[in-house]
Amino acid sequence: QSVLTQPPSASGTPGQRVTISCSGSSSNIGSNYVSWYQQFPGTAPKLLIYRDDQRPSGVPDRFSGSKSGTSAFMAISGLRSEDEADYYCAVWDDSLSGRVFGGGTKVTAL
Amino acid sequence: QVQLQESGPGLVKPSETLSLTCTVSGGSVSSGPYYWSWIRQPPGKGLEYIGYIFHIGSTNYNPSLKSRVTISVDTTKNQFSLKLSSVTAADTAVYYCATYNRVNNAFDIWGRGTMVTVSS
DSSP states (O other), X not given: OOSSBOOSEEEEOTTOOEEEEEEOOXXXXXXXXXXXXXXXXXXXXXXXXXXXXXOOTTSOTTEEEEEETTEEEEEESSOOGGGOEEEEEEEEETTTTEEEEXXXXXXXXX | OOEEEEESOSEEOTTSOEEEEEEEESSOTTSSSEEEEEEEXXXXXXXXXXXXXXXXXXXXXXXXXXXXXXXXXXXXXXXXXXXXXXXXXXXXXXXXXXXXXXTTTEEEEEOOOEXXXXXX
């Protein structure tokens, strides 16, 4: 059981906006930077968002990150079928003195 | 651009020690903004942070694995390694090496991963 809680699944029709949440606490999300990763089946995760809301070069601007209090969010604006993947949040936890990942959210385009 | 490649046995017996190596190309384990990291993913499950090492030798380990984990760096071979002792079936997973970038505060480069099965 992770200290970061993500919904197991999220879905939307192509073109819709889909938002994934990552809920934590004051010892992790509330005080440290959050990153997000995209993973397709059988492949390594890929960095999607760093420092809460920054996109690496090459990541489409339809992916965005935000944070409010002890929760972080990653949104896909204009969902495409190729965005179907698992998405994970990650952050440093001051209480555990280590990095933690959320349980992951599977995004489906209906 | 830094690239990473995991290597090691794909099958380990219960109670033995799992040993993996990550070879770094396009950069040096002796410098840069990176923490050299290991992350694993059991079949059908999520990602689990194992730990990392900074080139000066400081380490950080997942508290749940700390008693069994050692991460080290070999600067002569430009590699870093993972040892996990007293393995059980619960340690069966795809093991990834990755760089944690201290500037980006994120795991920004990943190896392709290597599957390790614990079985007699």
